[in-house]
Amino acid sequence: MxxxxxxxxxxxxxxxxxxxxxxxxxxxxxxxxxxxxxxxxxxxxxxxxxxxxxxxxxxxxxxxxxxxxxxxxxxxxxxxxxxxxxxxEPQRNVESEAESQEREGTKAEMLAEEAAARAAEA
CATH class of the missing domain: 3.30.1320.10 (Ribosomal protein S16)
Known part of the structure; x- marks a missing residue:
């Protein structure tokens, strides 16, 4: 068919x-x-x-x-x-892509802060 x-x-x-x-x-x-x-x-x-x-x-x-x-x-x-x-128009996931990039950016900042805190303790 x-x-x-x-x-x-x-x-x-x-x-x-x-x-x-x-x-x-x-x-x-x-x-x-x-x-x-x-x-x-x-x-x-x-x-x-x-x-x-x-x-x-x-x-x-x-x-x-x-x-x-x-x-x-x-x-x-x-x-x-x-x-x-x-x-x-069909909506593209532009907003969700921007939000995910922001989340990744904040995760990277948090990991960098944790690494700096560990380095300061050691």
Whole structure:
């Protein structure tokens, strides 16, 4: 079976939101998937769509077929959204990378202080 780019239902009853995923065509709607490409929240006003178009293009070059709904959402994302759907950018982990660098810096400072204290005691 070819791979498909489709929506995976998340959320609770009557409060659905969806993840845009790459999955094998034979797997169930909410079953196993290969990669998450973004999400779609139709109940927020305006509906929120965040999708990584570079990853979508990469998967489509490899032969993945988007479902009809995902094809429509991709078109809206490429146009920049419309009055019904607001398009956002996928968030990169820039903040978490900066925080981890700060933590590493403070760890190094603490280790240097401990080493200096040990040297002073000896």
């Amino acid at each position: 070819p791979t498909r780019i489709r929506l995976r239902r998340m959320g609770r009853k009557k409060k659905a939101h969806y993840r845009v995923v790459v999955a094998d065509g034979a797997s169930p709607r909410d079953g196993r998937f290969v990669e998450t490409l973004g999400y779609y929240k139709p109940l927020s006003h305006p509906a929120r769509l965040v999708i990584d178009l570079d990853a979508v293009d990469s998967w489509m070059e490899r032969g993945a077929q988007p479902s009809n709904t995902v094809r429509s959402l991709i078109r809206k994302a490429r146009k920049g959204g419309d009055g019904i759907v607001a398009v956002g």
